[in-house]
Amino acid sequence: MSLCTLCPRSCSVDRSITAGRCGCTDEIKISRIMLHKWEEPCICTGAGSGAVFFCGCPLGCVYCQNSAISRKSANGAFEGEKSYSVTELAREFLHLQEKGACNIDLVSPTQYTPQIIEAVRLAKNEGLTLPIVWNTGGYETAENIRRLDGTVSVYLTDMKYRDSELSRALSNAPDYYDHAIASLLEMVRRVGKPVFEGDRLTKGVIVRHLVLPGCRHDSKAVLESLANAGLADSIVLSLMSQYTPDFFSGCTDEKLSRSMRRRVTSFEYDSIAALADSLGFAGYGQERSSAETKYTPTWGNFEY
């Protein structure tokens, strides 16, 4: 892979030689493969989703719950990392299918797009029939989404921020919204409105929005922008309250840091949930009790 421009960071580095800002060379690294029961109900039916947690991330949010695998530690490695070839990855997809997974849930996959497309192709040739879920932080280019045509049938994407100063302070990405909305519109264009087989989503787009403490006005702006883009009846909305301050570090905005050191309040979450209803979104809410670190998987485990 040369001159990587897979995500909006557009590092233009040769990843066969060096890592980009996502922390990844072209060697596939994974920290956990599991049958996952804690995703949205429509993507973890039966034995659960077949979750593959990739190492590295184009974003690097200062509150990342998976920071142990999204960023390298001082020893230059991701926690629990294991290298996979494309063929080995394809075999894991087939093994997850044998174990009863209801889909292949690719978590933080963007930086490995070409290798994943090839692994899915190989696995399909060997009998993989499960829907492929692209579980992304939303910091994608529309071009990368076009690349995934014919590979991905379900997008599970974040829409984190509307305000560029907020996305700069919390994810060092002032251009987050512009890229996230353009890629979301491309996702909807590609896979269309949600399609279910029984309880299982087999095609469509789920948009996750995490309500952050002290950022209610931005959550409001996010939902209004989605509604203004005509997306209320084209997506499943997953409104999340699981922010936990345990992982918060490295933010230089003092005022923001003060509010980010607490959990979201019932008032903050409920007012955004009421707005989502009034704008016509359908989907999922979340219990505030889910804001606990116990819901973060342990890393370096490949048995399932």
Ligand code: SF4
């Ligand atoms: S995927 Fe990684 S190397 Fe490629 S542009 Fe994004 S951050 Fe840079």
